[in-house]
Amino acid sequence: MSDPKPSRGRLLPSRRRVLVGGLAAAAGAVAGCLDGSVTGGPADDGDDRVLALALHDAGETLRDGAVRDLAETDPGWDEAAFAAARDGEEYTTQYRKPFPSAADDPTYAVREGTYYRLDSVIVDEAEATRPVLRLFDVDGSESGDGEGADAVENEALPEGDRKAVESAHRSARARGNSGGVPVGLVERGGYVYRDADAIDASELLAAEGPDRVAYRDTVYRVEVARERFYEPVFRAVAEPVAESPERMEAILRAHTVGARLTADDLSADAREVIEAARRGGYEESHPYSDGYAELLRAFHERPYLDGNVRKDAGWSESGSERVRYEGRYYDYRLRFEPA
Numbered sequence: 001m002s003d004p005k006p007s008r009g010r011l012l013p014s015r016r017r018v019l020v021g022g023l024a025a026a027a028g029a030v031a032g033c034l035d036g037s038v039t040g041g042p043a044d045d046g047d048d049r050v051l052a053l054a055l056h057d058a059g060e061t062l063r064d065g066a067v068r069d070l071a072e073t074d075p076g077w078d079e080a081a082f083a084a085a086r087d088g089e090e091y092t093t094q095y096r097k098p099f100p101s102a103a104d105d106p107t108y109a110v111r112e113g114t115y116y117r118l119d120s121v122i123v124d125e126a127e128a129t130r131p132v133l134r135l136f137d138v139d140g141s142e143s144g145d146g147e148g149a150d151a152v153e154n155e156a157l158p159e160g161d162r163k164a165v166e167s168a169h170r171s172a173r174a175r176g177n178s179g180g181v182p183v184g185l186v187e188r189g190g191y192v193y194r195d196a197d198a199i200d201a202s203e204l205l206a207a208e209g210p211d212r213v214a215y216r217d218t219v220y221r222v223e224v225a226r227e228r229f230y231e232p233v234f235r236a237v238a239e240p241v242a243e244s245p246e247r248m249e250a251i252l253r254a255h256t257v258g259a260r261l262t263a264d265d266l267s268a269d270a271r272e273v274i275e276a277a278r279r280g281g282y283e284e285s286h287p288y289s290d291g292y293a294e295l296l297r298a299f300h301e302r303p304y305l306d307g308n309v310r311k312d313a314g315w316s317e318s319g320s321e322r323v324r325y326e327g328r329y330y331d332y333r334l335r336f337e338p339a
Contacts, residue, residue, distance in 0.1 A: 049336040051304060052283040053295075055274070058322065058329040062252035063245060067108045067115065082109055085238035086116065094126050095194060095231040106255075108241075108248070115242040115251075124233035131205050132227050134190035135168040135213065135220035151212035151219045152203070160198025164191040169215050188227065257329065258320030259299050270294040274325065277332070285339055299323060301334060 058065070081098040084091035091098070099107045099118035107118040154165045168190040193199050203209050205224055213220050242248040253260075263271055269291025276282040284292050288305070296304050322331050 048285075048339045050283040050285045050339050051288070051292075052281060052335055052337050053273070053277045053292075054281045054333045055277040056331045056333075057278070058331050060328055061249060062256065062329060063248055066252050067110050067248065069109075081236035082111070082116070082118065082238055085118075085236040086111065091236045092123065093120075093234050093236070094128070095229075097232075097234050098236040108252075109238070110248075113243065114240050115248040116238045117241045119237040119239070120234040121237060122232045123235045126231050126233050128229050128231055129226050130229050131193040131199060131202075132188055132190050132225050133164045133168050133193070133204060134223045134225070135165070135172040135215075136223060137172060138212070138219050138221050150210075151214040152210040154213055154215045157203055157213070158198070158201045160193070160195060161202050161204045163198075164193065164202075164204065165213055165215050165220075167191040169218075169220070172220060190223075192229070253324070256320060257322050257324050260324040261298055261326075263326055266298065267291060267294055270298065278330070283337065299332070304334065 078099060081091045081093070098120045109116050109118055154162055157165065167185045171186040171189050171191075174186075193202065193205065199205060204213070204222060209222070209224070211222055213222055242251055266274070267290075269289065273282050273291050273295050282292075287293075288296070293305055296302070321333065322329060324330075
C-alpha cells in the first residue's frame with residue numbers, strides 16, 4: 001500500500017491554523033493553498049514539525065483482502081493442509097510453516113459457507129541433511145579464456161537450479177557489502193535445496209556437475225556442501241469462526257478497526273480535514289486547529305494531543321491504524337514531517 005503524499009498548507013506565524021468552511025477549503029488543502037487564521041494559544045516553541053495525515057481507501061468490506069482462496073495459493077500444499085485440518089486429520093510439514101501469517105495478521109479461508117482461522121503449531125523437531133549451494137567470485141584469469149569459458153549459463157539449467165543460483169548470487173554479491181542479503185531468500189550463505197523433485201532434477205548437485213556457472217555476465221565458482229539441519233515440524237490447524245459473511249466481517253472489524261464514524265459525528269471543520277486527507281493528505285503544526293484536534297480524538301489518537309507530544313506521539317491509543325467512515329474502511333497514517 002502506497003501512502004498518499006500529504007499536501008502542505010501555508011504555515012502561519014503561530015503555526016496554528018483553523019479551516020475555513022466548505023469543500024473548497026479541502027480541495028485547497030490538497031493543492032497546498034489552505035489558509036486560516038490564528039485562534040490563540042501559544043506556539044509550541046522549538047518544534048518545527050508538522051503532523052501529516054494520509055488516508056487510503058480500503059474498500060467497503062474487509063473480507064476481500066483477508067479471506068484467502070487456498071486453491072490459488074503458492075505453494076499448493078496449503079490447500080491439502082486446509083482440507084486435512086478441516087476434517088480433523090493430522091497434517092504436518094517439515095521446515096515450511098502452513099498458512100504463514102503474523103500474530104497480528106491471521107489467515108482466514110472459507111469453504112461451503114464456513115469461515116476458518118488458519119494457523120499452525122510446532123509439534124516436533126526433525127533432523128535432515130540438505131544440499132547447500134554457494135557461489136564464489138572467480139578472479140580475472142578464471143573468468144577470461146580459462147576455466148570461466150567452460151561455465152554453464154544459468155538459463156540452461158533446470159528450474160530448481162536457476163532459482164538456487166539467483167539466491168546464491170545475492171549472497172555472493174553481498175559478501176563484504178554493507179547492504180546485506182534479502183532475508184528469507186539466502187540461508188547459510190547460499191541456497192538450501194529442500195524440494196525433492198528439484199534435488200533429483202538438479203545438474204549442479206550431480207557428481208559430475210559443472211564447476212562454474214554464469215549469471216548476469218558474472219562467472220561464479222560452484223561449491224556444494226551437504227549439511228545438517230534441525231527443522232521444526234508444523235501441524236496445520238483450521239478453526240471454524242463464522243457461519244456467515246456478516247459474522248466474518250464483524251470478526252475482522254473487531255480485529256483491525258479502531259474508530260467507526262459517520263459525517264454526523266463530526267463538525268464541519270473535522271469533515272473538511274477528512275476530505276483533504278482522502279484526496280491527497282493533510283497536515284498541521286502543533287498546537288492543532290479545533291477541527292484537526294477533534295479528528296485526532298475521534299481516531300483515538302490522543303497521544304498526539306495530550307502530554308509530551310514530542311515523546312508520546314507515534315503510539316496509537318486504539319492499537320489500530322484503520323477506521324470506518326461513512327460505510328467505507330480507510331487505512332490511515334500519521335507521521336511528523338519537517339515544516
